[in-house]
Amino acid sequence: MISTEQVMNALSNVQEPDLGKDLVTLNMVKDVVIDGMNVSFTVVLTTPACPLKDMIRGACENAVKILVDKNAIVTVNFTANVNSNRKDNKLLLPNVKNIIAVASGKGGVGKSTVSVNLAMALAKGGAKVGLMDADIYGPSVPIMLGIRGERPMMKDIDGKGMITPIEVMGIEAMSIGLLVDDKQAVVWRGPMASSALKQFVTDVAWGELDYLIIDLPPGTGDIHLTMVQTIPVTGVVIVTTPQEVALADAKKAVMMFDGPQIKVPILGVVENMAYFTPPELPDNKYYLFGKGGGHRLAEQFEIPFLGELPIAMSIREGGDEGKPALLYGDEKSKLAIDLIAQQVARNISIRNANLDPTKVVEVVV
Numbered sequence: 001m002i003s004t005e006q007v008m009n010a011l012s013n014v015q016e017p018d019l020g021k022d023l024v025t026l027n028m029v030k031d032v033v034i035d036g037m038n039v040s041f042t043v044v045l046t047t048p049a050c051p052l053k054d055m056i057r058g059a060c061e062n063a064v065k066i067l068v069d070k071n072a073i074v075t076v077n078f079t080a081n082v083n084s085n086r087k088d089n090k091l092l093l094p095n096v097k098n099i100i101a102v103a104s105g106k107g108g109v110g111k112s113t114v115s116v117n118l119a120m121a122l123a124k125g126g127a128k129v130g131l132m133d134a135d136i137y138g139p140s141v142p143i144m145l146g147i148r149g150e151r152p153m154m155k156d157i158d159g160k161g162m163i164t165p166i167e168v169m170g171i172e173a174m175s176i177g178l179l180v181d182d183k184q185a186v187v188w189r190g191p192m193a194s195s196a197l198k199q200f201v202t203d204v205a206w207g208e209l210d211y212l213i214i215d216l217p218p219g220t221g222d223i224h225l226t227m228v229q230t231i232p233v234t235g236v237v238i239v240t241t242p243q244e245v246a247l248a249d250a251k252k253a254v255m256m257f258d259g260p261q262i263k264v265p266i267l268g269v270v271e272n273m274a275y276f277t278p279p280e281l282p283d284n285k286y287y288l289f290g291k292g293g294g295h296r297l298a299e300q301f302e303i304p305f306l307g308e309l310p311i312a313m314s315i316r317e318g319g320d321e322g323k324p325a326l327l328y329g330d331e332k333s334k335l336a337i338d339l340i341a342q343q344v345a346r347n348i349s350i351r352n353a354n355l356d357p358t359k360v361v362e363v364v365v
Contacts, residue, residue, distance in 0.1 A: 002034050002037070002039060002068055002069055002072060003034070004032045004034060005064075006067075006068045007032055007034070007039055007041065007068060008024055008029065008032065008056055008109070009067070009124065009358060010064050010066075010067035010068050011023050011024055011041075011060060011063055011064070012024040012025070012031050013063050013067065014056070014059045014063050015283045016028065016056070017052050017055060017056075017061075018052070018346060018349060018350045018353070019046070019350070019353045019354075022127075023043060023056075023060075027044075028043055028044045028045070029041055029042070029043060029044075030042045030043075030044055030079075030158040031077075037069065037071055037072055037073055037348040038072075038073045038075070039064055039068075039072050039073065039074050040074075040075035040076075040077065041060075041075075041076070041077070042077040042078065042079055042308050042349035043056060043057075043060065043076060043077070043078055043079075044079055044080065044081050045078055045079070045080040045081075046080070046081070046082065046197075046349040046352075046353075047080055047082050047083075047125075047127065047210075047345035047346065047348065047349055048080040048082070048122075048125040048126035048127050048345075049122055049125035049126075049127065049341055049344075049345035049346075050078075050080070050342070050345065050346065050349075051339070051342035051343065051346055052209050052346070053078060056075070056076075057076045057078075059072045060076045060242060061076065061245050064067070065257040068206060072357060075106075076141075080095050080126060080127075082098065082127060082210035082211070083097070083349055083352045083353070084097035084098055084232075084234075084352060084358075085351070085352035085353075085355070085357045085358050086183055086232055086357065086358050086359075087357030087358065087359060088232045088358070088359050088360055092187075092200060092201050092202060092222070092230065092231055092249050093206060093231055095206065095207060095208040095209060095211065096130070096206060096208075096209045096211075097209065097210050098211050098212070098348055098352075098358075099211075099212050099214065099231055099233050099234050099237075099358075100212070100213050100214065100215055100233075100234060100235060100236070100237060100238045100267065100344065100348070101159055101214045101227065101233050101235075101237070101257075101264075102114055102115040102118070102213060102214065102216060102236075102237045102239060103216045103224070103236055103237070103238055103239070103253045103257070104216075104218050104239045104249070104253060105134060105218065105219065105220070105240070105248070105249025105251065106219070106236065106245075106246055106250075106252040107138070107218040107219075107220050107247070107251045108218075109218075109239050109240055109241045109246055109250075109272055109273075110239060110241070110272035110273060110309070111135075111215060111216070111218065111239045112133075112135065112140045112141060112144060112215050112319075113144070113272065113309075113315060113319055114237070114239045114270050114272060114309070114326050114340075115131060115133075115141070115213050115214075115327075116131065116141060116144045116145065116215075116319075117315075117324050117325055117326045117337045118173065118187070118213055118328060118337070118340065118341055119131040119171050119211075120169060120170070120324045120326040120337075121171075121211075121337050121338050121340070121341030121342075122211050122341050122344075122345060123171050124170070124326065124327075124338075125171040125210055125341065125342075125345070127210040127264065127345075128207070128208060128209045128210045128211075129170075129171045129172070129209060129210065129211050129212075129213065130165060130171060130172040130173070130174075130206050130207070130209045130211070130212040130213065131171055131172070131173045131174075131213045131215065132173075132174055132175075132200055132204075132213070132214045132215065133173070133174065133175030133176065133177065133215050133225060134197050134200065134214050134215060134216050134217065134227065135215055135216065135217040135218075136196050136197065136217060137175050137192040137193070137217060138217065139175045139176050139177030139312060140177070140319075141173060141175045141177065141215060141231050142175050142177040142178055143160075143177075143258055143319070143320070143322060144318075144319045144322060144323020144324065145167070145168050145169065145173055145324070146321070146323065147166055147173065147178065147322070148177070148187070148322070149354045150166055150178060151179075152164055152165060152166055152174065152176060152178055152179075155205060157163065157180055157205060161203075162203060162204065162205040163202060163204045163205065163207050164204075165205070165206060165207075167285045169324070169327065171233065172207060172209070174200060174204050174206075176196060176200075178262050183296050183306065187223070191222070193221055193222060194222050194225075194226035195282055197223050197226050197227060197230070198226065198230055201230055210253050211345075214227065214233075218249075219249075219253075220252055220253055220256040224256065226253050228257075228262055228264055228361040229361055229362070230315075230340045230360065230361060230362070231360065232358040232359050233264065233361075234265070234267075234348055234351065234352070235264065235265040235267035235346060235347070235348060235351055235357070236253075236257045236264055236265070236266050236267060236304065237267050237268060237270060238250055238253055238254055238266060238268070238269045238270070238303075239269075239270045239272055240270075240271060240272070240293065240294055240297060241271065241272055241273045241274075241289055241293070242273070242274060242287065242289045242291060242292065242293035242294065243289040243290050243293065244290070244293070245292070247293045247294075247296070247297055250269070250297055251297065251300075251301075254266060254297070254301050254303070255329055256303065257302075262361050262364075263350060263361070264361065265355055266301070266303045266304075267304065267306070267344055267347045267348065267351065268298065268303060268304035268305060268306035268307055268343060268344065268347055269294045269303060269304070269306060269339055270294065270297045270306050270307060270311070271293060271294025271295070271305075271307075271308040272307065272308075272309045273288075273289060273310075273311045273312060274287070274291075274294070274308035274309060274311075274350040275287050275288070275291075275308070275309065275310055275311065276288050276311040277310055277312075277332070279313075279316065283312075285364065288311065293296075294308060304343065304347055306340045306343045306344060306347075307336060307340040307343060309333070309335065309336050309337070309340070310332065310333065310336065312325070312329065312330060312332070312333045314328065314329035314330045315333055316337055326338070342348040344354060
């Protein structure tokens with residue numbers, strides 16, 4: 001007769017690969033049910049996008065068969081409870097577990113494309129996701145999500161008028177492009193842009209979110225400083241293209257966030273427009289802008305390389321038509337985006353388990 005105690009003892013030998021402790025110590029095993037030789041239980045992952053799910057399943061099955069009974073029929077179920085390591089006062093964005101900034105040193109490298117598709121991929125995996133378009137001067141998220149021209153609603157919360165994010169394709173989205181006439185240029189000085197970003201934090205009714213993705217403007221300036229001084233940023237994703245001129249600017253973004261004054265963890269580097277594969281030659285890769293630039297950047301600063309996205313017609317068309325590549329693109333692009341999202345989610349879990357708590361940065365300049 002198999003007992004729950006035997007099963008738990010066996011699973012105490014299964015390590016969570018990223019967190020370095022066993023599943024029982026981490027309190028990740030729930031709902032053990034035993035019916036004769038049938039053993040089932042649920043493993044609570046730290047993210048629905050966990051790329052190591054199959055590895056954990058195999059290790060659990062082997063542990064029960066080897067340490068309890070070789071004839072056991074083991075069923076491993078999975079659920080997820082996204083972890084967080086916020087230790088701030090939570091006066092701002094109290095219902096958001098993790099805040100991910102997407103940054104680049106220069107414009108035109110596909111930062112918004114990465115932000116939109118990263119949000120879509122995390123949501124597709126089962127997470128609750130919001131997307132804040134903080135590119136005040138060049139908001140492109142409304143076009144990429146197909147909500148151009150829409151206007152968010154207002155609602156009263158505790159006597160204060162709050163803006164309701166637009167729900168689209170399974171995520172919550174907010175952009176300055178939803179509040180201004182897109183035929184008008186946004187001509188603001190730095191303090192005005194920073195104030196707009198603060199309003200997106202204080203005056204928007206973000207719901208309960210596992211991840212809030214913030215699409216930052218290019219460069220390193222007022223808005224970036226305002227963000228880290230206003231809200232606790234879990235980590236930053238850096239987007240670059242392979243050529244040297246983009247890498248030079250991406251290095252500045254890495255040095256800003258990783259510098260001693262700010263010290264926000266870098267979750268990794270995404271290399272966009274890495275190569276081109278003609279549809280008629282699906283096995284060929286042409287490195288139009290150089291090769292391996294994102295890898296070299298990651299190695300230089302000893303930060304993770306999250307993956308590369310190809311130059312693909314479906315990614316470009318999806319952005320223009322409001323049909324994100326993660327949902328509407330070709331299979332290779334979908335797979336590349338999914339793998340990047342899994343690595344981002346994984347690195348957030350590792351960051352929350354092993355680094356100092358997330359807090360607002362006090363920048364002295």
